[in-house]
Amino acid sequence: MKYTCVGHHSRENGFAWRNAYNLTHQTSKNNSDDRAPSSLMRAFHTTSVCDTTMANTPNLKLSICLATFNRANFLAITLDSILSQLNSDCEIVISDNASTDNTEEIVTKYASQCNRLRYMKQETNLGFDRNFDFMVEVARGEYCWLFADDDLMKPGAVLTVLKALRTDYGLVLVNGEVRDANMANIRLDSFFGVDCDRVYASNEMDRLFTDVGACAVCICSIVIKRSFWLGRERQRFYGSWLIHVGVIFQTSVPGNTLVMAEPLVSLRLDNKRTWATERFQIEMINWPSLVWSSPLSAATKRRFSLAEPWRRLRYLLALRAMGVYSLAEYHKSVRPRLRSVRESAIPIMILFLTPKLARYFYALYSFMSGAPKSPYDARSTMFPKCAKQLRDAPARDN
Numbered sequence: 001m002k003y004t005c006v007g008h009h010s011r012e013n014g015f016a017w018r019n020a021y022n023l024t025h026q027t028s029k030n031n032s033d034d035r036a037p038s039s040l041m042r043a044f045h046t047t048s049v050c051d052t053t054m055a056n057t058p059n060l061k062l063s064i065c066l067a068t069f070n071r072a073n074f075l076a077i078t079l080d081s082i083l084s085q086l087n088s089d090c091e092i093v094i095s096d097n098a099s100t101d102n103t104e105e106i107v108t109k110y111a112s113q114c115n116r117l118r119y120m121k122q123e124t125n126l127g128f129d130r131n132f133d134f135m136v137e138v139a140r141g142e143y144c145w146l147f148a149d150d151d152l153m154k155p156g157a158v159l160t161v162l163k164a165l166r167t168d169y170g171l172v173l174v175n176g177e178v179r180d181a182n183m184a185n186i187r188l189d190s191f192f193g194v195d196c197d198r199v200y201a202s203n204e205m206d207r208l209f210t211d212v213g214a215c216a217v218c219i220c221s222i223v224i225k226r227s228f229w230l231g232r233e234r235q236r237f238y239g240s241w242l243i244h245v246g247v248i249f250q251t252s253v254p255g256n257t258l259v260m261a262e263p264l265v266s267l268r269l270d271n272k273r274t275w276a277t278e279r280f281q282i283e284m285i286n287w288p289s290l291v292w293s294s295p296l297s298a299a300t301k302r303r304f305s306l307a308e309p310w311r312r313l314r315y316l317l318a319l320r321a322m323g324v325y326s327l328a329e330y331h332k333s334v335r336p337r338l339r340s341v342r343e344s345a346i347p348i349m350i351l352f353l354t355p356k357l358a359r360y361f362y363a364l365y366s367f368m369s370g371a372p373k374s375p376y377d378a379r380s381t382m383f384p385k386c387a388k389q390l391r392d393a394p395a396r397d398n
Contacts, residue, residue: 061165062090062158063141063226067131067219068149069097072106074268075149079110082147085158086116095135096121097128129234129243132219136229144229145174146222146244150268152183157264161223170202170255171248172223173212176265187269191215192259200257206300208257209249213304214287216245220265228254240286241278249294280319280329284310285337310334311343316350317365321358327351 064082068075082092096103107119126134136144143165164172178188192215200208222244229247237246288305309315319325334347
């Protein structure tokens with residue numbers, strides 16, 4: 001795999017701007033080191049903008065793996081929150097999923113300022129899951145902190161995580177606060193809702209999932225041992241948007257898991273995300289499938305998801321009221337799973353309602369059945385606890 005690299009520029013008395021030069025490096029196919037490109041890495045053509053002094057860097061403690069796609073307007077502030085915290089124990093790896101905006105221009109400028117930033121631009125969009133898998137493959141850290149391109153690290157976050165990693169955890173789940181789309185108001189002080197750090201043994205998967213649950217879908221909360229990730233089956237989660245949850249709860253976590261109480265990241269709520277069009281597939285199909293294919297107890301599974309929630313009138317009505325369920329979702333996600341013509345009655349009937357009528361009928365259904373009054377709560381198979389917290393918590397300034 002060929003890399004086009006931008007050279008190192010020293011950083012003294014603030015950021016120094018220098019001219020970049022190009023270097024083409026052919027990675028040896030016979031490299032026997034465990035960090036040599038795998039079959040996944042060799043399968044894709046990647047243009048990499050990186051620091052040449054990092055090429056022979058010994059193993060690091062932490063790699064911050066940041067995936068991005070057409071988020072140039074958010075990326076700069078995200079990088080500003082991270083780069084000043086990097087030290088000799090860590091690096092940041094950015095994989096650009098074939099963005100068509102000016103992401104490359106922005107990151108290249110940051111690469112010229114920071115000697116611990118590696119930037120790789122995919123020639124084709126790998127998808128959310130394969131992009132993160134790729135970054136863990138190329139990471140040099142013992143641990144990988146998965147990160148989104150529109151969220152922020154709070155001051156001192158990296159140092160706090162590095163301190164926690166002095167203990168040989170298999171997994172660390174980082175807490176975060178939830179803010180509005182403009183990052184101006186705090187909507188939720190604690191994503192996990194815990195008031196002290198908690199440690200879970202390898203055989204406490206049900207307890208961990210019960211306490212943390214679907215909040216683990218937040219990619220920025222995941223700090224995972226690289227060997228743990230690479231030792232798990234990953235390809236079956238490609239296209240699910242949930243590879244990180246699938247890797248973690250596939251079987252017992254090797255070693256203890258730390259859930260941190262202090263919020264170290266600020267999560268951007270209600271941002272227009274690239275998976276918005278996949279919302280029905282993710283919440284009604286992929287998430288239940290992941291939960292019910294896990295080794296969790298049946299009681300824990302039922303607590304977090306029905307096996308096929310899309311078959312229930314309550315969920316379809318709520319999703320239609322929110323504009324999430326349409327004819328496109330029916331053809332893509334529902335119709336292929338119907339076992340008879342009779343089973344198509346409710347899914348098709350719901351489609352005849354406009355979202356406005358669906359809200360009216362949902363209110364009537366809620367009154368008669370005692371279901372949650374908010375359609376958002378009704379469809380929240382992934383975030384039942386957070387949905388209630390966000391609904392009840394008033395927005396407030398910093």
